[in-house]
Amino acid sequence: MSKIQASKIHRQFQVNNDFGKKTKLTVLDDFNLQVREGEFLSILGPSGCGKSTFLNMLAGLDKQDGGQILIDGKLVSDRSFDRGMVFQGYALFPWRTVLENVEIGLQIRGLEKKEREEIARYYLAMVGLTAFANRYPHQLSGGMKQRVAIARVLAYQPDIMLMDEPFAALDAQTRETLQLELIRIWEADKKTIVFITHSIDEAILLSDRVAVMTARPGKVKEIIDVSLPRPRSEEIRNSSEFAQIRQYAWSLIKNEVTKAQGLQESIENDQGRIMVQPILSLQQKFKDMIQKRIGGHNEKIG
């Protein structure tokens, strides 16, 4: 049986369109996905295709308008102790020390202070932050903050870890370090992870399977099996299998990025970001508009 089974998910939001009128924006439509017990699954898709929206539903923070999501065969409930979420924006509590931040999930579960601290210290050590236990979040770098957030989720032992572009805001170096740490941690106890990213490389490096999404309205376009051996290390990036999968993933996602370009930014391939193609005809039109204005102005001055 699948751990997570999402079928025919539909979600739309009320938004103001360009003219300030209320319209419906369909973000997810006919979205189907099955996540297996204990697998590391990445969802890869262009910005704005509905990745966070889906993850929020898994976390019980949002509700679909149609379709259903089953976790362990049961409908998702809004309060549950078996999911843990890592946000791109860290979501640490600024008035709590690092240690207290790691403890909070355990506090919610009603553990005594002593037990909480013991567990929290163990996971702080796992992410290499023992020395920073008494610091406050604002005294940490972005990478350290995200480590705290990961330790916090690990500490309360959820069945499923949900990660929403957790490394997207970090610099390349820190990101690579954390990717490898995550691999190490996950390979040690194989909890189910649903990991969202818009980096092809990151998805392939980490995952057992990569679900590639279409541009909005988002659905799963295809699932790529990443049959790279484990344990994985940095070097695997240079292997020919890795290159092949990357090539294939890129061919799948390319069109979707082009479709999404009109809306927002893009996907990363191995060379870094693919920028939005300049639309030359439009640029010429803008130039003419400005030229006309300046020309008219000059005439008046003259």
Next chain:
Amino acid sequence: MRKLANFFTGSLEKTIGLILFIALWELAPRAGWVNSTYLSPPSAVVSALIALLKSGDLIKHLLISLQRALVGMAVAVSFGMIFGLFIGYFKKIEGYLDALFQSFRQMSAFALFPVFILLFGVGELSKTIIIFWASLWPILLNTINGVKNVDTLLVQSAKSMGASQKFIFLRVILPAAAPDIFTGIRLGGSYCVMSLVAAEMIGATSGLGYLILYSQETFNIPDMYAGIVGLAIMGLGINYALKLIEKSFSSWKQGVAVGE
């Protein structure tokens, strides 16, 4: 030694304006620039202060003023915080009440004093109410704002860990809004002292405001200034106490670093 010298030059820099002001104040009536009947020099004010301290009058009036200020503040803080937290939490209510609150806030407590007297008489009740009214609005509005502006990511984070509504309210929203609430309380504290004086100048027979007005009416000018100085000291004291409380609640902002 160096440190001590630095300390003195440091304090000198900070207080130089005050020292110059006192010197000028002393000089003006003595040199005859200002009629000394209306402006007593600080030396005379200090001796008046000492006399008032010795007779016990100053302490008596100060304690009464302080009591009024504290009662008014306490009611304003509890009322403002409870309603502020409630209204901020249920954003819909806030929308309905916003215009009303904004107009109430603009309504000066001094302008309303006659109304309070009509309704509640000239006794302690209307004094407490004017102080309450003046300090309530900054506390209430800042609390509402603080709750409204709590980072939704923090609430979501707590929710994703399975937190109950109670946990979210007490352990996320309340601490997240605390800095704003304290800003409101400190602002309320200074409004409280201002309105206290007004309250004590109408129909009172005790308190520093009464002492000031009475001394002026009986032409005991050094006593009047002594009362003004006493009031200033009380205001500073209240502000300082509120600062201390605020600091103990937001020590994380200074951030004590332990263990490198």
